Amino acid sequence: MSNIFSRTRELCRLYNIKPQRSLGQNFLINKDVYEEVIKEAELKKEDLVLEVGPGLGFLTARLAEKSQKVIAVDLDKSITDVLKIALLSQDIKNVQIVNENILDFDSADYFKEIENNYKIVANLPYGITSRFLRKFLSHPKKPGLMVLLLQKEVAERIVAKPGKMSILGASVQYYSEPEFVKVVKNDNFWPSPKVDSAIIKLKIKKFFIFKEEEEENLFFRLLKFGFSSKRKMLKNNLSNALKISSLEVEKTLIENDLDPKVRAQNLSLGDWKKLFGAFKKNML
Numbered sequence: 001m002s003n004i005f006s007r008t009r010e011l012c013r014l015y016n017i018k019p020q021r022s023l024g025q026n027f028l029i030n031k032d033v034y035e036e037v038i039k040e041a042e043l044k045k046e047d048l049v050l051e052v053g054p055g056l057g058f059l060t061a062r063l064a065e066k067s068q069k070v071i072a073v074d075l076d077k078s079i080t081d082v083l084k085i086a087l088l089s090q091d092i093k094n095v096q097i098v099n100e101n102i103l104d105f106d107s108a109d110y111f112k113e114i115e116n117n118y119k120i121v122a123n124l125p126y127g128i129t130s131r132f133l134r135k136f137l138s139h140p141k142k143p144g145l146m147v148l149l150l151q152k153e154v155a156e157r158i159v160a161k162p163g164k165m166s167i168l169g170a171s172v173q174y175y176s177e178p179e180f181v182k183v184v185k186n187d188n189f190w191p192s193p194k195v196d197s198a199i200i201k202l203k204i205k206k207f208f209i210f211k212e213e214e215e216e217n218l219f220f221r222l223l224k225f226g227f228s229s230k231r232k233m234l235k236n237n238l239s240n241a242l243k244i245s246s247l248e249v250e251k252t253l254i255e256n257d258l259d260p261k262v263r264a265q266n267l268s269l270g271d272w273k274k275l276f277g278a279f280k281k282n283m284l
Contacts, residue, residue, distance in 0.1 A: 030184075
C-alpha cells in the first residue's frame with residue numbers, strides 16, 4: 001500500500017492535484033484491492049472495458065494489460081491530463097481517455113461496432129451510484145459485467161433479500177445477478193472517506209422479465225408506487241397511487257399468496273411480477 005500511496009501523493013504534489021470531495025475523489029492506494037477488482041472482472045484479451053473514475057492510472061494500466069481496449073472516463077481534466085502522461089510513459093497504447101461526465105457518456109458512440117458485450121470497471125463517486133446504475137442497466141447496449149467499488153451501505157442494499165429489499169435492490173436485481181465480493185475499509189483510500197466501501201459484481205442478465213419497453217416501464221412504475229412510503233403497508237401505497245380501494249388491493253395480495261399487511265421491502269422480484277400482472281389494467 002505504501003508504494004502506491006507515496007506515488008499518489010507525489011503525483012498530486014507534482015501536478016498540483018487537490019482531491020475534491022465534491023467530485024468524490026478518493027484515490028485507491030492498495031494494490032491488493034486493485035488485483036481483486038482485476039480478478040473479479042474475469043478479463044480476456046478480446047474484452048473491451050469501460051473504466052469509470054480511472055484516477056492516476058494504476059488500475060488502468062492493469063486493465064489495458066489484460067484486455068483489448070480500455071475507454072477511461074473522468075470528469076476532471078487535471079486527472080485525465082496526468083493519466084495521459086502516465087500511460088505515455090509506460091507506452092500503453094490501447095487506452096482511450098475521455099474527459100466527460102459519465103452520466104452524459106453514451107456507450108453506443110464508442111461500442112457501436114462491438115457485437116459482444118463490453119465490461120465496466122468503476123470506482124464510483126458515492127453521489128452518482130443510483131443514476132449511474134439506472135443509466136447503464138437500462139441502456140439498449142448494456143455491459144455484460146460490472147465490477148464496482150462503491151459505498152458499502154449501497155452495496156448491501158443492492159444485494160439485499162426480501163425483508164430488506166429497496167427499490168434500488170429490486171431494480172438492480174431485475175437486470176443483473178449481484179454478488180457482494182468484499183468490504184474495502186476506508187483506510188484503503190486517500191483522502192480517507194468517512195465510510196467503508198465494497199467491491200460488488202453485477203452479472204447482467206441476457207433475458208429479462210419483460211421484453212417490451214412499455215411493459216418494463218410500467219413495472220418500474222409499480223415498484224416506485226410500492227416503495228413510495230417506507231412506513232406504510234404496501235396496500236396503502238398501491239391504493240393511493242392506483243386510485244383503488246385498499247380492500248381491493250388487499251384482496252389481490254391475498255390472491256397472490258401475500259400477507260395483506262406486507263410491506264414493499266418483503267417482496268421478491270417474483271412477487272412483484274405477479275402483482276404487476278394483477279394491477280397492470282389499473283396502470284394503463
